[in-house]
Amino acid sequence: MRATRVLSAALLALGLAAGPAAADSSPSPSPTASPDGSAPTQAGTSFRTATEMKQGQPATASGSTGDYLYWSFPADVGQRPTVKATVKLPQAHGAQTWQLDVYDGLRRRQACQYGADPRTAAQDASQVELACVLRTVRGWAEPSANDPLPGTYYVRLTVVDLGATDLGQPVSAEVRVDSKDIGGAGAVDGSLGRPLVPGIAVTSGEKTDGAKTAVLSSFGKNDGWSSGWWSDRWVWTGIGAVLAALAGIGGYALTRGSGRPSRVPPGV
Template sequence: MRTTLITRAGAVLLAAPLLLAASPSPSGPLKPVTDAGTSFLTATTLAAGQGADVAASTGDYLYWAFAAAEGRTVTVDVDVTLPPTAERHGAQSWSVEFFDGLRRRQSCTSGPQDATAQQADAVLKLRCSLRQVRSWAEPWSGDPLPGTYYVRLTAGQVPQQDLGLAAQVKLRLTERGGAGDAQPEGGELNAPLVPPVNAGTAGTAPATAPSAAASERAVAPGEDDESWISAAVTGANTRWYWTVAGGILAALAGVAGYRLTRHPRGHRPTPQPAGPPPPQPPSTY
């Protein structure tokens, strides 16, 4: 396994502001936060095991940030109390998403990440489980590494008249796993992946003598069954034959095209010989 030092260093730097917030409080469970950010830069920080209870407006983007260590699997549960039914004008679609410290979207392994509430529904429930945070990853992969993560809650499809209506959002973060379980579930092999070298032997059919007719039709390996046509168009001078043939065909095509496209000439009438001049009257002078 290769360790991506640059990626891990970046994750540690991104997680540094949240290390103190991620440590559990000795006085018991932490109170939920009552606000949320509106972008990645203004995301509200959540400690380990801390939730949020926020009064929001329909259509707002809500952001929270937290720190996740290697081996941890984080799950977020969201309950959205929708505006009163009498004030709504149709169905609403909500979505919850995870992003890592580099703002790459992380896929969910379970839960209804996207849900639609009909006009008669009062509460909408969402759930998303982040993939287990790994201790290493290849540079080309998007596997979650230790560091800062963001939760984003959005209302995707909402009637225009319902934008800005008051809604109540309750968010809960739960974690499981530890540093000793930094590899994904099922990441250990029970046996080496070694393909068999000699899987079996092919069956041999009894040898039979070829018939006389087949022997007559068979061609010896050293002989070539060629005709005079194939011999004329193959060999070292093949390209010269094809060049000459192509030139002849091009000339014929040019003559035929000229004959087909030239303008027809009309037949001129044959001039008749002139007759004797008419007699002239005598002059009076």
């Protein structure tokens, strides 16, 4: 009877532990646009003037062939961002090659895990589409590594090869960033103290004594940064511990016997 009670309690604990894992494995909703429904309609011309955009929110801009177009977006631990860009070209043009580059908060170019970042548009093509799937954002890495870390990421879109007669022609671009939540499969034993955001002030803050201080980025502390010790690996570790306990209880119940000797000696 005692072994049955212990087994029931262990099974109940296993069910409670598996509940958060199932909830965590469900896809998280994509970030939406700003409350007023507006989306960026212009792009910056450098890292310092990059236009901020949210994940799941399309950003558009108009420019000319030869311009550098910059946007920035936040990416957190466990996310695998996918950057897509569509450039609408003028009606008459020659063959030209466009390139999509993504940089982290330290302005290190991040390699694309999937996708073709440079694409060539044929003569008189109406548009060209580019995509770049980054590696999973990690919570910690060696200083010498080039691993993607949580913080601000920059998108740069420009033409890298075209005829002289096509330089300066008007174009329009649309950029969108979406992320897939990888979860504990991409977790590491460590965390970054602060997300990598621009060191140059984007906005200005004010201390209690009235002195001005630089704010690293408008992507602040309340934007959902989840860098820390928790990941769903802890849930599966707990499930493994419960299964080990169940195996131990079952082995004990099978080997301990009835508690009485099978043969009673004479005269006892």
